[in-house]
Amino acid sequence: MEEYDLTVLLIAYNEENFLENCVKEVIQAVTPLRLKYEILIVENGSSDNTFNIAKKLSDEFPFIVAVHLDRPSGTNAIRKGYSIARGNIVANLDVDLSTDMSYFNELIEHTKNYDIVTGSRYLDPSIVKRTFDRHYMSMIYNRVFIRGLLGSKILDNGCGFRAVKREIGKELYDKINDNGFFGPNEFLIRAQRKEYTIKEFPVKWSENYRRIGPWQILVTLLIPLTKLWINLTFRKNQ
Numbered sequence: 532m533e534e535y536d537l538t539v540l541l542i543a544y545n546e547e548n549f550l551e552n553c554v555k556e557v558i559q560a561v562t563p564l565r566l567k568y569e570i571l572i573v574e575n576g577s578s579d580n581t582f583n584i585a586k587k588l589s590d591e592f593p594f595i596v597a598v599h600l601d602r603p604s605g606t607n608a609i610r611k612g613y614s615i616a617r618g619n620i621v622a623n624l625d626v627d628l629s630t631d632m633s634y635f636n637e638l639i640e641h642t643k644n645y646d647i648v649t650g651s652r653y654l655d656p657s658i659v660k661r662t663f664d665r666h667y668m669s670m671i672y673n674r675v676f677i678r679g680l681l682g683s684k685i686l687d688n689g690c691g692f693r694a695v696k697r698e699i700g701k702e703l704y705d706k707i708n709d710n711g712f713f714g715p716n717e718f719l720i721r722a723q724r725k726e727y728t729i730k731e732f733p734v735k736w737s738e739n740y741r742r743i744g745p746w747q748i749l750v751t752l753l754i755p756l757t758k759l760w761i762n763l764t765f766r767k768n769q
């Protein structure tokens with residue numbers, strides 16, 4: 532397998548309005564870094580034109596790979612990405628570019644000294660633009676459940692702006708059973724328990740669009756969160 536310095540992993544579910552612009556922004560951000568890289572688009576069972584756009588981009592650029600999944604699955608799509616990524620570092624970004632791409636260079640730079648690097652919406656002096664209800668829900672979720680119940684030391688466990696050493700990403704995502712929204716949160720919990728080095732740094736983040744309401748998201752997350760707490764508390768081999 533040909534090795535790359537970097538894989539930019541894009542999980543794309545019904546992203547026909549964002550995908551092409553995202554890829555252009557990624558190319559613009561990565562090119563000055565002079566890294567050997569690929570862009571890996573995992574189209575996650577979309578019902579719109581996302582996969583056709585991904586295929587068009589992969590035909591246009593030799594460093595873009597497009598993969599189709601039949602059914603939507605958040606964590607499984609990430610796991611699939613890590614299983615075929617060829618970069619020593621895997622950077623995972625939200626396709627709607629909620630995190631300002633001006634922070635991409637810093638994201639990659641920190642991987643020289645850390646196993647995992649993650650953006651933070653709660654670490655000063657981050658700049659966040661989102662509705663009050665979502666901000667409030669996210670604060671409760673991170674402070675009460677992720678940090679309070681599961682013991683995470685990370686302030687923001689859900690920011691979709693990360694860079695991870697590939698083999699560590701593969702190892703940890705293979706241990707995650709949840710295939711919904713909770714996987715990236717569980718990833719950081721497991722990484723801390725394995726004592727991998729993690730760098731959290733402040734970013735500028737803007738909420739671009741919403742699919743489901745904040746309290747619906749919270750309820751969806753609480754079930755796998757509770758299961759993980761039980762496994763980690765009472766089943767020491769998990």
